[in-house]
Amino acid sequence: MEKEYQFWEIEKKWQKLWEEKNYSKAVLDQEKEKFYVLMMFAYPSGKLHMGHVRVYTIGDVISRIKRLQGFNVMNPGGWDAFGLPAENAAIDNGIHPAKWTFQNIENMKSQIQKIGISYDWEREIATCKPDYYKWNQWLFLKMLKKGLVEKKEGTVNWCEKCQTVLANEQVEDGQCWRCGSEVEPKELSQWYFKITQYAEELLEGHKELEGGWPERVLSMQKNWIGKSIGLQADFKWNNEDLPIFTTRPDTIFGVTYMAVAPEHPVIKKILEKKPENIELKNFVEKVKKESKIERTAEGVDKNGVFTGEYVTHPFTGEKTPLYAADFVLMEYGTGAVMCVPAHDQRDFLFAKKYNLPIKVVIQPKGTELSVSEMKEAYTGEGILTDSSDFSGLDNKTAIEKIIEKAEEIGIGTKTVNYRLKDWLLSRQRYWGTPIPMIYCDKCGIVPEKLENLPVILPEDVDFSKGGNPLATSKAFMNVTCPVCGSSHARRETDTMDTFVDSSWYYARFASPKCESAPFEKTEGNYWMSVDQYVGGIEHAVMHLLYSRFFHKVMRDLGLVDSDEPFKRLLTQGMVVAHSFHCKTHGYIPPSETDNGKCPHCQAELTVKVDKMSKSKKNGIDPDEMVKKYGADTVRVFMLFAAPPEKDLEWSDTGIEGAARFLRRIFQLALKNFEELKNIDPKTLKLENLSKSGAEINKIIHKTIKKVTEDFTVEYRFNTGIAFLMEYLNHLTSFQPENNEDKKILKEGTLILLRLLFPIAPHISEELYSVLSEKSQSIHELSWPSHNESFLIDNEVKIVVQVNGKLRANLDMPVDAPKEAIIAKAKEAVSKHMEGKTIVKEIFVPNKLVNFVVK
């Protein structure tokens, strides 16, 4: 045995051996219960960052434990390989995106292997390969046939910097999710997936996910889907229906004006009728140019213009003025709202600003609202007044009654509205899946034939010209129409949003080489759904909602049997570190700071805890850490420093602690190596153990129990590792008194290695192979189990309190009679009860005695 913990030798040796043995290979076996672990696959940006290391480590630990617990585990890895950075690299450096991407994949793959991730690499996929994206196209065409794809004209989110459109989900605070630049509105005809058809089911499906998914992810999705139930009612403009949507039909008698979005078709008609209404025309033009953020940001004044027209109230028949207003959004509801200033704050402010009347129709219990004294709208509950036949009803009942009435007289219907919009999937980029559609002069827009798939990305493109690069490839553009055979046809030059790739990759892993379908049905039904998914919270809405949508679509296409793709989801926190900022010199790398001062100007630096990033110069390079401490140490630190779902603060001294822990384990094995090597713990006779040996036996079983719970039930790796550290402390200080004690020490050491194995596999395997009789591999063992009968204590510590305050501890035999304990307890705390009388004695068996005294 080596004298030092040479992790670099150990890790290299075992990584090679494990690969040869192919321990991570997953093979369908109907006899065995499967467990599918999946870490969100990475974009091949070139280098692994600590965030990757964290996800992979968490997922790897779970797969290793599950394997040892006898599950047939699949833990596949792959690459989310389409996307903008590759294309930008092509534009900037003249490297073809494919070349750039595959270089990066190669590099990152070797990094992943160096941290000991037990992926089944035979299942590796890269979404940029034709044998993968072919199935994007296939699914697209199947969805088209099912009526789930649509090309439509509309206002889309345009990112000028990325030169492409974005889906609603990809706009964050009015900015592009990728580059952070301002998103502008633009009129374009684009392809959409009709995700809204599944809105209700996506919401319903949450019931199945409760418990397995973090509550906040479900609530974010729920929020995003934004279901609201209300009344759609037709106001009339001349003889034309002008439907509005409201969730407060109980306030319909309080309507004093109506507002529509500037984009609303009625505005166009009004302007055609009265082109002289310059004020309205200018207003509409101005608002259309504004981005959503300008229009809707908090505190921004609500603006509107009277159209000069009046509409008829469906219940009262009264005429009410029609406004165009910037706060009304065309894409939500009907793009028209009834305005009830007395009971809606936004309407209230608008009415005050433009001097519109206010009419109270709901009176709260206890007080009486009067229009002249109102400072804000009253939006609470109450009794209806001034509302025709409905006056006197409480407003909750009124909602139902008014909807009923509207339906009865045919002026409206109960309606469900969703905030969720259809998924805009076209992107004006090269490095993505070509949308398999063809524009024929004669036939119009027609789909490519299934047998012609994949539509392959051409090589002869020019990235220097700007615009959509695919349009520069003659070979790509020139195509014959699949319907009429005419040569006057050209291909769609838009590619698919890369979220399409990641929406079903988990399914492709079931049979990544299948050539006849996205995946083979038996394999698919065996491996799916994913039992444990691990990834970042940033995908709570986009990726996780899209995947759920795709899964349901695949189910309806007969490809899968289940309803949901991911049974359990663990969202790991970010990896953060201190950043140092100087007012004049910007961010300073931690290594260059001078006692908290700027090395250039000696100014006091602002210290913050930030997500690791290039711009904040607080990143830690995983490669360097693995080189310096070894993969096992990095893994231990990542799991020990915080529970998985919380942010993990990088600490240079913290990782030293993790390194120390492993070194101490190595030293424990080394110290006892000669003496323990040839001892067989199986011949252990418990009755011959010394007192401290028996204690160690008990500790072994307690540790197995606790660590198993922590590692498998709630994935509390931090507390599990803490227990292993404590356990190591016990083993280290244990002095064997006889031969049987040596056996228990050996047994204890081997158990330590087996429990540590999922976390730090290399060192565990190495020491186990050195110490165990048959040089076994832990891979071939099963997860240790504890023996409950060893956990029974024959002595317990009893806490003695006086007035709830701890005054003494007693060591007593288990289940000692109450009287005996109380007598002893009184003796022990007599000092604290002198001159006082006992009012009450609380006795909790085997736990505590509390004397209440006066």
Add this chain to the structure above:
RNA sequence: GCGAGAGUGGCGGAACUGGCAGACGCACUAGACUUAGGAUCUAGCGCCUUAUGGUGUGAGGGUUCAACUCCCUCCUCUCGCACCA
């Protein structure tokens, strides 16, 4: 504003269905071994206090023999959504 979550030593974090608050680690202090220590080992370590003792889980109140844990009021922070009709 709405929704979700969180506030515990110098720091990261523990504490099961109410029952010894601060496990484990880091930092720190003292000592040992050392030419040396950023290695290793031993001991200490919430705060106030001389041991005793007092006090302490964001603030205030309540329930209880007993509250980090349950209830009420408030404060702060993080995240998500935000003119959604």
